[in-house]
Amino acid sequence: xxxxxxxxxxxxxxxxxxxxxxxxxxxxxxxxxxxxxxxxxxxxxxxxxxxxxxxxxxxxxxxxxxxxxxxxxxxxxxxxxxxxxxxxxxxxxxxxxxxxxxxxxxx
Amino acid sequence: xxxxxxxxxxxxxxxxxxxxxxxxxxxxxxxxxxxxxxxxxxxxxxxxxxxxxxxxxxxxxxxxxxxxxxxxxxxxxxxxxxxxxxxxxxxxxxxxxxxxxxxxxxx
Numbered sequence: 206x207x208x209x210x211x212x213x214x215x216x217x218x219x220x221x222x223x224x225x226x227x228x229x230x231x232x233x234x235x236x237x238x239x240x241x242x243x244x245x246x247x248x249x250x251x252x253x254x255x256x257x258x259x260x261x262x263x264x265x266x267x268x269x270x271x272x273x274x275x276x277x278x279x280x281x282x283x284x285x286x287x288x289x290x291x292x293x294x295x296x297x298x299x300x301x302x303x304x305x306x307x308x309x310x311x312x
Numbered sequence: 313x314x315x316x317x318x319x320x321x322x323x324x325x326x327x328x329x330x331x332x333x334x335x336x337x338x339x340x341x342x343x344x345x346x347x348x349x350x351x352x353x354x355x356x357x358x359x360x361x362x363x364x365x366x367x368x369x370x371x372x373x374x375x376x377x378x379x380x381x382x383x384x385x386x387x388x389x390x391x392x393x394x395x396x397x398x399x400x401x402x403x404x405x406x407x408x409x410x411x412x413x414x415x416x417x418x419x
Binding site: 209214258260261272274309 | 324368383384
């Protein structure tokens, strides 16, 4: 079993400008960096919390997209302010930021 | 909540040859490609199963590393034969390949 109680995956996939957009061109690299820096400063959390950059997760048009497992929480359209809230509340505090949660359409 | 009942994350991070190794230099790109190709052929699974490439997840010396959420299952040292078993059993069939599961050391 995973040792991580919350594992953040931040899409950093780049698509060319002018199409349907991408997390990479929406600022996700800076978000990933801020999250990893915040976690780096909290070694007490390293055994149970992780942050990983990813390729495309399919939410290009509403990026930047982040998912958090095993909770199965998704955040999309993450602004710099959103990112700080997610860092303070969810990454470091373990509390889901409900107002930012993305709900997948029924498929 | 996530719509995915199993979301495979395959590390494709490359480190220079000669150091502690990396998933990228251990063949993970081919594994990711095979997994995505297998899933592409099964559109019935697209609403509930996903495969995503990632950056480093910290298991460089025992790569290629794959994790599967929300189950929290990890596979490491994945050979080509292992990858086919994981595809047939876990990706397409939903059955964990117990004999390949990686157990994190107690931290």
